[in-house]
Amino acid sequence: SAVISQKPSRDICQRGTSLTIQCQVDSQVTMMFWYRQQPGQSLTLIATANQGSEATYESGFVIDKFPISRPNLTFSTLTVSNMSPEDSSIYLCSVVLAAVPGELFFGEGSRLTVL
Amino acid sequence: EDQVTQSPEALRLQEGESSSLNCSYTVSGLRGLFWYRQDPGKGPEFLFTLYSAGEEKEKERLKATLTKKESFLHITAPKPEDSATYLCAVPYQYSGAGSYQLTFGKGTKLSVIP
Numbered sequence: 617s618a619v620i621s622q623k624p625s626r627d628i629c630q631r632g633t634s635l636t637i638q639c640q641v642d643s644q645v646t647m648m649f650w651y652r653q654q655p656g657q658s659l660t661l662i663a664t665a666n667q668g669s670e671a672t673y674e675s676g677f678v679i680d681k682f683p684i685s686r687p688n689l690t691f692s693t694l695t696v697s698n699m700s701p702e703d704s705s706i707y708l709c710s711v712v713l714a715a716v717p718g719e720l721f722f723g724e725g726s727r728l729t730v731l
Numbered sequence: 732e733d734q735v736t737q738s739p740e741a742l743r744l745q746e747g748e749s750s751s752l753n754c755s756y757t758v759s760g761l762r763g764l765f766w767y768r769q770d771p772g773k774g775p776e777f778l779f780t781l782y783s784a785g786e787e788k789e790k791e792r793l794k795a796t797l798t799k800k801e802s803f804l805h806i807t808a809p810k811p812e813d814s815a816t817y818l819c820a821v822p823y824q825y826s827g828a829g830s831y832q833l834t835f836g837k838g839t840k841l842s843v844i845p
Contacts, residue, residue, distance in 0.1 A: 620774075649832070658735070659775070659818070659835040674832075708774050719765065720833065722774030 618643050620723035622709055628729045634697045637726045639709030644689035647712040650682070653725070654705045662707075665692040699730045734758075735821055737836035744843050747808045752839045754819035755801040762831060764802050766795050767818040769838065775818055809843045816840045 619642040629635050639648070648665040663671040663684055671684035686692040696703050709723040734757045744750055756764065763782050767775035779788040781797035788795045792813060794805040804817055816838040822831030 656837070658837045659820075659833075661832055664832070710774070719777050719780060720767075720775075721777065724772070724774050727772075 618645065618711060618713055618721050620709060620711060620721060622723040622726050624726055625724065626727040626729075628731060629699050630731055631700055633699055634695055635699065635728060636693050636695045637707055637709075639692045639694070639723055641690045641711055643713075645711040645713060646689070648686060648692050649710045649720070650684060650692070650694045651708040651710060651722075652705050653708060659708070662694070665694075696728065699728075701730045704728055704730045735819060735834050735836040737817075737819060737839050739839060740837070741840045742842070744806075744809055744841070746810055746843055746845050749805070749807045749809070751806070752804040752817055752841070753801060754804070754836055756819075756821050757800075758821050758823065758834075762822045764797055765820045765833065766802070766804055767820065769816045769818060778817075806841070809841075811843045811845050814841055814843045 621640045623638045627635060650662040651659045652662055653659050661674050662677045662682055663673045665671050665684050665686040667686045667689055681697055683695045694707060706725040706727050708725045710720045712720060736755045738753045763780050765780050766778040768778055769775040779795040781795055784797055784799045786797050792807050792809060796803045802819060806813060818835050818838045820833040820835040823834045824832045
């Protein structure tokens, strides 16, 4: 398994501001993803964080709203830009370990509330 | 479009009262079905992978089974510590390094009452 640390664990933000969430993994991983979990909804993939290149976004998510960085194989950030109350959600970092392909390991999530 | 539907949305059981959770899916060329457990305030925790119809996996009081159209998570004699939201997911796109991007169901929230 892997230890996946996310910061912040929770935050309350004002409309129009931006917040950056950090994800740190205790081992090098090839695949790293960012998910969103809105109240009462299923986990939805935002993007795949690619090391050293632009992230690959899923339909409905754009780089201007959710810029992602991944400078190395253990660290990534997700920024939620120009937030509105609709962005209130839990944001989760997940990774695939080479030893267990096809199975995801998740961080504990970052709970954002936008007022 | 691939779909994953879980039922019931919520289930309340007395301790020791066995039951099953359902996950139905519509996906072409199933490449596995995954079950996760999620505790409040935590990220999902992987439980099982099933690859083919007829396959079964067990872990403590949990047993997952798979047919061509659905999967069941059977809970035998549950305890309060089994209370959690149980999620199922199917892969919809290969993302590299042996992994797939997953479509998740909305989950079943299980409450086990002492």
